[in-house]
Amino acid sequence: MENAVPDSPESTSPPPGPEPRAMGEQPLARMMRERSLSNHDLVAASSRPITHKLVMRAARGRRLTVHSKALVVEAFNRAAGGSFRAADLFDY
Numbered sequence: 001m002e003n004a005v006p007d008s009p010e011s012t013s014p015p016p017g018p019e020p021r022a023m024g025e026q027p028l029a030r031m032m033r034e035r036s037l038s039n040h041d042l043v044a045a046s047s048r049p050i051t052h053k054l055v056m057r058a059a060r061g062r063r064l065t066v067h068s069k070a071l072v073v074e075a076f077n078r079a080a081g082g083s084f085r086a087a088d089l090f091d092y
Contacts, residue, residue, distance in 0.1 A: 019063065020063070021062055021063045022060075022061055022062060022063075023061035023062070023063055023090075023091070023092045024061045025059070025060060025061055026058065026059060026060075026061050026089065026090050026091060027088065027089055027090065027091060028058055028059050028072065028076065028089040028090065029059035029060070031076070031080070031084075031088075031089065032059060032076075035079075035080050037076075037079050037080065039052045039055040039056055039059070040052060041079045042055045042072070042075040042076055042079050043055060043075070044079075045075050045078040045079035046071065046074065046075035046078065047074065047078065048071060048074070050071050050072070050075055054068060054071070054072065055072060055075070058072045058089075058090075061092075063092065064090075069086045069089075069090060070086070072089070073085065073086050073089055076089060
């Protein structure tokens with residue numbers, strides 16, 4: 001091992017990767033609780049097909065695509081009778 005290079009601090013740091021998927025509980029979850037809305041209420045109110053799993057992931061803070069966020073916002077507005085934006089329901 002004549003060409004061995006000692007480990008440097010830079011070589012032990014993890015490589016940069018994608019953004020984290022879990023963003024923590026979102027304002028959506030709090031607003032659903034305040035209005036006594038369940039995941040099923042949003043699924044039933046949606047004019048487009050969404051799943052309970054999508055609503056659950058949105059409330060728990062799983063990073064969603066812009067399209068998925070729009071589906072959840074539309075369903076929440078129909079269920080709650082409001083006019084909220086994605087920025088009101090998600091903090092990322």
